[in-house]
Amino acid sequence: MTVHCSSTLLRAINFVCLKSAVASLGGVKHGLMKTLLLSTCTLLALSTYTYAQEIRSDIDTISILHIQLLQPSTPGTPSYLKRPVNNGVAGAAIAIEDANITGKFLSYQLSMQSLSAPTITEIKTQLNEPNYHNANAILLDAPSSDFQAAISVLQQRLPEAVIFNIANSDDALRTLSCGIPLVHSIPSYQMKADALAQWFRVKRIKEILALHGKHHNDMAFLSAFKQSAKKFKLELVDVKQWSDSFDLRRAAFSEIPQFTRTKTRYDAVFTADFDAQFAYALPFNTYYQVPVVGDAGLKSLGWHATHEQWGARQLQNRFTETFNRPMNEVDFAAYLSVISAATAIQQMTSDARTSDTKVGQSLALTLLNDGFTVAAYRGRPLSIRPSTKQIRQPITLAHEDALVTHAPLEGFLHQNDELDTLGNINTTCAKHNN
Amino acid sequence: MKFRLVSLLCSLASFTAFALPQAYVTNEKDNTISIIDMQSFDVVDTIDVGERPRGFILSADQRHAYICASDADRIQIMDLSNHTIVGDLPSGADPETIALHPNGTTIYTANEDDALLTVIDIPSGEVISQIDVGVEPEGLAVSHDGKMMVVTSETTNMVHWIDTQTHENVANSLVDARPRDAHFTMDDKYLWVSSEIGGTVSIFDTQTKQKVHTLSFEIKGVYRDKVQPVGIVLMKDSPYAFVALGPANRIAVINTETFKIEDYILVGRRVWQLAFNEDQSLLLSTNGVSGDVSIINTTSHKVEHTVKVGRYPWGVAVKWK
Missing domain, CATH: 3.40.50.2300 (Response regulator)
Structure with missing residues (x-):
């Protein structure tokens, strides 16, 4: 696609892009227009945009x-x-x-x-x-x-x-x-994993099957969850990696039970799947019918669209009205x-x-x-x-339709700050390759 | 005989329903108002109103009430003789709180979603002015002499001072995080402002607009982040202020001369707004999470009654006239 732009036109497109690159084209109703803008914006996405605001x-x-x-x-x-x-x-x-x-x-x-x-x-x-x-x-x-x-x-x-x-x-x-x-x-993943572990403790769930994908972040989330399991005395009955061998959207109902079959019974499934490769297919398909947490089912997040307390509803409204998405x-x-x-x-x-x-x-x-x-x-x-x-x-524990609760959960105490029951407080320093 | 007794009870009941004083409580999640008889402390009526009712105030003669129906984007006017909605005021989007000028004809409302303060003339039902303020304006207060009003903005963390004659924003003072309620002292010399996330109450000199005092609260056994000051009321004839502390489930009793916190009163969960009865012998608090109203003796600081109302009680006012 060749885009021939005068500088004014480019500025105009740039403006539309930031409004739409930024508004996810939600406001642009016309299909053709949307495609055109998207392709133009993709070209520009590789470069830059400046926010059109009055300075x-x-x-x-x-x-x-x-x-x-x-x-x-x-x-x-x-x-x-x-x-x-x-x-x-x-x-x-x-x-x-x-x-x-x-x-x-x-x-x-x-x-x-x-x-x-x-x-x-x-x-x-x-x-x-x-x-x-x-x-x-x-x-x-x-x-x-x-x-x-x-x-x-x-x-x-x-x-x-x-x-x-x-x-x-x-x-x-x-x-x-x-x-x-x-x-x-x-x-951090450690904060998110600790939040899930607190929820497990409150729900008296102990035996967990951990599943993960291939992405670097999946390993990071899994390793954080292993730490949490140690800290909150949970047991991992098995750890399995998703093999990525078939299209889940057609085969999940038959394949997921096989994948999640273990010798020892588990009470919940933890899943680390940053790129949404398989975790979405787990709820209601696992071998044992148990809750799924992590990157599907009950998610532990820094924010979720269902969080409305403490004035959050106002921010959610401002956001959704501007960008047409949660x-x-x-x-x-x-x-x-x-x-x-x-x-x-x-x-x-x-x-x-x-x-x-x-x-x-x-x-x-x-x-x-x-x-x-x-x-x-x-x-x-x-x-x-x-x-x-x-x-x-705090970490928001929520599923797609509703907020479950915010961690730290009641009863998990810390001498300085309850929020320090989530994640690592101290760290060893890495060397910088400047 | 039986019939007579029933009819006697009925007439008693209907008599009670209109006996004064009565407390009005808006139930945010029920779209209703509960009416509490202030002699029997029973809920005697529940009235349907607009969506998400929050702020609630009475007119000076107490014949009408103004209700912020936040999700219906309007202020409803209720005739209190028969509890019917007799009109609307053009509040702009999402009105949360309202304040009445002492002239009885000007009403102010904060539009949370639009960062605006709207000034409305009640008799004509027209918007006189809209003033740009900070993000999520919330608390409103008009000085007793009617010359000055303030609005607090929750996300901007400011008190905006507005001249009521010119509708000009004359000063802006920073305050601790998430300011909610504001009140002028009876002599208009000071302004009290609560900061929900900051966990403090700031006291401003109204002449200099400078902060002269900051109160913070320490309650044994309550984690400091749970102390979230919201509703404030100041007594007329006695040097005491009461501050609702949200999820700390307590009301602080403050001596306004020494600024000492003299007591904490344990009430229902997530205590929100406060109101007095006529002689200020009783204080009412709406407790959002537990869905009830605590009725407190202002001298002994004892909770004398707990009245179950609707879901998420928010605003409260007592009618005695």
Whole structure:
């Protein structure tokens, strides 16, 4: 497809793309138009878009840069389970809007740019563009394999910027946070696994079958769950890997019972399946009829569309009205990152907000200061763990239609903070390959 | 004889139903209002109203009530002599709370989804002004002299000060996370604001708009994150304030001269809004999760009655006129 664009047209398409790349084309009703836009947007997705927003020159501006390393989609994922194209960045867009309403009264504003590419090299090249050099905070969406490389590039190109990990739950990445301003706003797998283990304890479920796929994150989630099982005294009767040999949408009813057949009876199935390869077919098909948890059935997440308490309903409404889809945990992690930055900005002096190169540094100092907390519809103030730089937060246990509960569950206590019953509090530091 | 007794009981019952004082409680999840007889402390009637009723206030003469039917996007006006809805006010989307100006004809409402404060003239039913405020405006208060009003915004974490003559936003003060309720002291010198997630109550000097006091709460055996201040009421003639502490299931009793927290009263689950009876000898609290209302003696701090109402009781007001 050849797209011949004048610069005005390009700007117009760019605007539509950000509204639609961003709005998942939900507002665009016309099928043909949708296809046309999608293909045009795909071309542009490989480059960049700047948020069309009115930037005032008379007040302090904090620049946010969303960076996404595009991951090739795994074949076999049902289309209805694929991640939305505007995953994460949509949540950030809502947060920018919210933060700028507050900023209007306090003379600051946030602006956002977004860039995405399939490789680190391409990201590196794009970061040579001068318009990215003023970024004070980065929202990073990268797979584990590229994560450390991405951090190194960012440390070189934008050494002052605070980096938020908005999409990767891998606990290993938490060891990268020593000495650098890398904040994890998405909950770690250990937090999610501990939340499930607390639920098992409350429900008196002990014997569990663990299933996992081939993705790196599946291994990470599984290993976290093994830790939780030890911590909360659960027993894994068997651990099995999905072999990926047939189309589940036609054969699940006959194949899943075989796959989940074990010598020893189990009371529940835990599943780690980041790319939605098989877990969706487990509920109601397992050999023993038991609850399924993890990446299907009862999910443990940083956010779910059924969470309405503590004013969350208002945020859910704003999100759904803008983007025509439910808000997911990556959207929320991006929202939380921007709102944390905005909360920190409120606490910074105007000097600290304007001094060109040091904004990111003061932002990091404020965020990582001992008493720093942020309110984000979770019913309690959220703070950052000093060692792992993981944002402490409740884990939402929900299935598709309803919220089950929020962990930490009642009765799980910790000497400092109940939220510290979820996940690792301390970490050993990984070496950085700068 | 039997017939007579029944008819006597019936007339007694209908008499009781209209005997004053009565408390009105909005049930957010039932789309109803429960009416509590304040002598027998029984629910004597349950009335259907618009979707998701929350804020509830009485007109100065107590002949009418204004009800925020949040999901119906309107403020309903109820005639309290016969409990019928006699009109609507154009509230804008999702009205949650309302406040009446002392002139009795201007009503303010916060539109949570649109970050707006809407000012409505009741007799004409027209919107006089809409003022841009922070994200998710919630608590509203009008000073007793009618010159100033404030609105708190939950996500912006601010108190916005509005001049009631010009409808201008004259100042904005930052406050701890998720501010909910606001109240002016009787002399209008101070403004009390509760912060649900911050876990504090801030007291502002209304002249300087600066924070002069911050109250935080420590309750033995209650985890600090569960202390979430919401509804505030201040007594007229006695130096006491009561603050509902949400999922801490308690109401704090604060001496307004010394700012000391003198007592915590254990009530129902997730205590939300508060209201007094006429002589302020009784305090009522809506307890959202347990679906009941606690009726508390303001001198002894004892819960004298617990009245089961509908699901998620939210707003409360007592009619005595």
